[in-house]
Amino acid sequence: MTKDVEVGGHDYGVKDYQDPPPAPLIDMDELGKWSLYRAAIAEFIATLLFLYVTVLTVIGYKYQSAADQCGGVGILGIAWAFGGMIFVLVYCTAGISGGHINPAVTFGLLLARKVSLVRAVLYIVAQCLGAICGCGLVKAFQKTYYLQYGGGANELSDGYSAGTGVAAEIIGTFVLVYTVFSATDPKRNARDSHVPVLAPLPIGFAVFMVHLATIPITGTGINPARSFGAAVIYGKDKAWDDQWIFWVGPIVGAVIAAIYHQFVLRAGAVKALGSFRSSSYN
DSSP: OOOOOOTTSOOOSOOOSOOOOOOOSOOGGGGGOHHHHHHHHHHHHHHHHHHHHHHHHHHHHHHHHHHOTTOSOHHHHHHHHHHHHHHHHHHHHTTTTOOOOSHHHHHHHHHTTSSOHHHHHHHHHHHHHHHHHHHHHHHHHSHHHHHHTGGGOOOOOTTOOHHHHHHHHHHHHHHHHHHHHHHTOHHHHHHOTTHHHHTHHHHHHHHHHHHHHHHHHHSOOOOHHHHHHHHHHHOOHHHHHTTTHHHHHHHHHHHHHHHIIIIIISOHHHHHHHHHHHHHHO
16 A cells, blocks of 8 residues: 655655545535535434433433432443444434534534535534434423433533533543544545444444543533533523533534644644645745
8 A cells, every 4th residue: 555645745656545625614505505404404313312312311320320329321321322322323424414413523624624614503503403302302201300310411510620621521522523533534544445334433432431531520521512402401500500611622622633633643734834835946
């Protein structure tokens, strides 16, 4: 397998993959395409199902453990529910919308010019609405338990500072978005034909691992839509007071992951500098 050529470097071989062109920042033509709205609907339904299953799992665990401390699925089971649902839903929607199911992922891909601003905004709106509807279904089916056991809302745990909560969300989201970039890297997809098929697996597993680490701190957000939808339907002051943590942390984590992958691992800054130098000599 040949090596890719660094711009401004030595040509040791022919580049064996093709990077897709950057998505336009503002592409108003997309608004006239059914594919955009189909993708937004897929994001809405996927986020709805994600919140429905995971919030029910959280409430069920709290209900069972209230009577028996050894009962229920435990933190491990909750982490599996979140990671497993992401694996399933990314697999189902990757070919339609890209399987974002998370405003932080969408924002990271926007920064990397993988999606346009128009598509990113529509995705984020669809994700937030889907999360609200998913939590609404849980409350409709189990209103008593929903209110009694916290509605699956993300809140900063007692004993932790806001700074610790934000840091946990930043690092957790970095792990997730970095995994998304790595699993969908066109360079890897070209060289390893199995990578596109297996991409949902590491993404879901990243969600699982982050939940194991941060459930005791923040309940694990790493997905602003998940935190927002639960807060809207639950409606208690604590969930709203801590809401900023579950937006600031994931957005910052997504920004760091996008910069790290695009400009460090993929040497975007070096290639741009090499291109600039080459054009200066011509």
